[in-house]
Amino acid sequence: MKVALLGAGHIGQRIARLLHGTGDYEVTVFDQNPDALAVLAAEGMGTQVVGASLESIAPALRDRQVMVNALPYHLAITAARMAREASCHYFDLTEDVAATKEIKNIAAGAKTAFMPQCGLAPGFIGIVAHHMAQSFETLHEVKMRVGALPEFPTNALKYNLTWSVDGLINEYCHPCEAIRDSKVIEGLPLEGLEHFSLDGIEYEAFNTSGGLGTLCETLQGRVRDLDYKTVRYPGHRDLMQFLLRDLQLHSDQDQLKRIMRRSMPATMQDVVLVFVTVSGIRNGALLQEVFARKIFAEREGKHALSAIQITTAAGICAAVDLFRSGKLPQSGFLAQESVRLPDFLANRFGSAYERSRQIASIC
Numbered sequence: 001m002k003v004a005l006l007g008a009g010h011i012g013q014r015i016a017r018l019l020h021g022t023g024d025y026e027v028t029v030f031d032q033n034p035d036a037l038a039v040l041a042a043e044g045m046g047t048q049v050v051g052a053s054l055e056s057i058a059p060a061l062r063d064r065q066v067m068v069n070a071l072p073y074h075l076a077i078t079a080a081r082m083a084r085e086a087s088c089h090y091f092d093l094t095e096d097v098a099a100t101k102e103i104k105n106i107a108a109g110a111k112t113a114f115m116p117q118c119g120l121a122p123g124f125i126g127i128v129a130h131h132m133a134q135s136f137e138t139l140h141e142v143k144m145r146v147g148a149l150p151e152f153p154t155n156a157l158k159y160n161l162t163w164s165v166d167g168l169i170n171e172y173c174h175p176c177e178a179i180r181d182s183k184v185i186e187g188l189p190l191e192g193l194e195h196f197s198l199d200g201i202e203y204e205a206f207n208t209s210g211g212l213g214t215l216c217e218t219l220q221g222r223v224r225d226l227d228y229k230t231v232r233y234p235g236h237r238d239l240m241q242f243l244l245r246d247l248q249l250h251s252d253q254d255q256l257k258r259i260m261r262r263s264m265p266a267t268m269q270d271v272v273l274v275f276v277t278v279s280g281i282r283n284g285a286l287l288q289e290v291f292a293r294k295i296f297a298e299r300e301g302k303h304a305l306s307a308i309q310i311t312t313a314a315g316i317c318a319a320v321d322l323f324r325s326g327k328l329p330q331s332g333f334l335a336q337e338s339v340r341l342p343d344f345l346a347n348r349f350g351s352a353y354e355r356s357r358q359i360a361s362i363c
Contacts, residue, residue: 001024001025001026001065001066001324002025002026002028002063002064002065002066003019003025003026003027003028003064003065003066003067003068003320004028004030004057004060004061004064004066004067004068004088005019005027005028005029005030005068005070006030006031006054006057006067006068006069006070006071006075006079007029007030007031007069007070007071008029008030008031008033008036008037008039008040008047009031009036009070009164010163010306010309011070011093011119011163011308011309011312011313012029012031012070013036013039013040014305014309014310014312014313015068015070015313015316015317016029016040016045017040017043017303018313018314018317018349019068019317019320020043020044020045022348024324025320026046027045027046028045028046028047028048028060028064029045029046029047029048030047030048030049030050030057030060031047031049031050032049032050034049037049048060054071054075054078054079054082055078055082057082058082058085058086061082061083061086061088062086064086064088065088065089066088066089066090066091066320066323067079067082067083067086067088067089067090067091068091068092068316068320069083069090069091069092069093069094070092070093070316072164072166072167073094073095073096073099073164073166073167073170074096074099074166076092076094076096076099076100076103076116077099077102077103077106079092080092080102080103080106080107080114080116081106083112083114084106084107084110084112084114087111087112088112089112089113089114089115089323090103090107090112090113090114090115090116091115091116091118091316091319091320091323092115092116092117092118092316093116093117093118093119093123093312093315093316094116094117094210095117095119095121095122095167095170095171095209095210095211096170096174096209096210097174097175097177097209097210099116100116100117100210100213100214103116103333104333107332107333108332108333110331110332111331112331113323113328113329113330113331113332113334114332114333114334115319115323115328115333115334115335115336115338117210117213117214117336118315118316118319118336119311119312119315119316120146120148120272120274120308120311120312120315121144121146121210121211121228121230122210122211122212122213122214122336123213123312123315123316123319123336124274124311124314124315124336124344124353125144125146125211125213125228125274125276126144126212126213126214126215126335126336126337127336127337127339127340127341127344128144128274128276128291128341129142129144129215129276129278130215130218130219130336130337130341131340131341131342132276132278132289132291133219133222133223133278133280135282135289136278136280136281136282136287137280137281137282137283138280138281139219139222139223139224139278139280140223140224140225140279140280140281140286141223141224141225141226141277141278141279141280142215142219142223142225142226142227142276142277142278143227143229143276143277143278144211144212144215144227144228144229144275144276145205145228145229145230145231145273145274145275145276146211146228146230146231146272146273146274146275147203147205147230147231147232147272147273148162148163148270148271148272148273148307148308148311149162149231149232149233149270149271149272149273150162150267150269150270150271151267151269151270151271151296151297152267152269153233155264156235156239157235157236157239157240157264158232158233158234158235158236159232159233159236159264160264160265160266160267160270161260161261161264161265161266161267162266162267162270162306162307162308163308163312165257165260165261166257168260169253169256169257169260170209170210171189171208171209171210171211171230172189172190172208172209172240172244173189173209173244173250173253174189174209174210175187175188175189175209176188176189176207176208176209176210176212176227176228177209177212177216178207178212178216178225178226178227178228179216179219179220179223179224179225179226179227180225181224181225182220182221182223182224184216184220187207187227188207189206189207189208189209190206190207190208190237190240190241190244190245191206191207192205192206192207192227192229193205193206193237194206194229195234198273198275198292198294199294202233202234203231203232203233203234203273204231204232204233204234204235204236204237205229205230205231205232206229206230206232206237207227207228207229207230208228208229208230211228211229211230212226212227212228213335213336213337214335214336214337215337218335218337231273231275243256244256267306268297268304268305268306269297269306270297270306270307270308271294271295271296271297271307272293272294272295272307272308272310272311273292273293273294274291274292274293274294274295274353275290275291275292276290276291276292277289277290277291293353295307295310295311295352295353297310298310310352311352311353313349314349314350314352314353315350317349318339318344318347318349318350319339321347321348321349322339322343322344322347327340327343
């Protein structure tokens with residue numbers, strides 16, 4: 001299968017190596033950074049430098065069957081439109097709610113498939129929650145919590161950059177969908193603060209945008225309460241609230257991004273926490289089920305792999321692979337709930353989550 005991969009950054013390089021390494025995918029990587037492309041070209045992958053605009057690569061898409069978009073969220077709509085025009089199947093990692101809604105419109109009537117939100121959250125977290133929900137006759141509550149955290153926090157924010165700064169600030173600044181008392185609502189980002197512990201470590205969680213994916217639409221009318229929150233170490237939320245609201249950097253996000261890129265080091269030593277609880281009625285009894293995982297950074301040969309690289313790339317590569325094998329619909333808009341959790345975990349890429357450490361005690 002011929003794949004056009006847009007983006008040779010932190011996540012894009014991992015996606016490229018996973019797909020190329022199977023021998024089942026002919027990968028051509030597109031990016032503005034010739035140095036990043038040179039690294040992948042040396043490993044036997046096709047590459048092409050992107051010009052001043054993303055549309056400059058349109059002619060090269062004509063013989064591609066699949067577009068995998070690993071670019072920043074604000075380019076998702078443009079990329080999806082290009083995929084539609086080139087008759088390419090489309091997969092991306094966007095967490096942006098508005099972009100996903102527009103991609104759903106683009107997919108209407110298409111003979112090709114459009115599957116956004118294929119990463120960790122949205123992505124894997126929605127597959128888990130939907131799978132767990134299916135075993136209940138009556139759903140009361142679905143709570144989804146995800147954190148990509150430094151293993152060794154040393155600054156006041158207790159955070160290091162583990163993925164896109166654009167995506168991070170985007171999820172901290174936009175309304176958050178949820179279901180309360182069976183009604184779809186919009187909550188404020190950074191609100192809904194809660195504290196909990198896993199494996200003896202204290203965490204906080206609060207509202208952020210986009211992590212639910214399309215689950216509000218899918219479970220509306222079935223579940224009483226549904227929400228998604230981002231997990232951080234205690235104290236992070238208060239400092240971000242100070243920056244975004246008290247210092248009014250919410251209205252100057254470019255300045256905040258510059259500050260974070262300049263002063264906050266990235267880390268490859270991170271951990272991804274996935275925590276889902278579902279409660280409801282099964283066989284006449286009120287029950288709760290929990291899914292909890294920790295995924296740690298690794299080193300594969302000469303390449304250090306962060307946990308967010310592992311989990312995000314595994315999500316989108318598994319989606320493409322399941323599509324290729326005919327286990328997903330072949331046209332139109334595909335929600336993450338289209339993926340069966342057993343199929344995902346059995347997949348050669350999705351199995352990265354099965355290699356993770358299950359958490360024994362939760363309180």
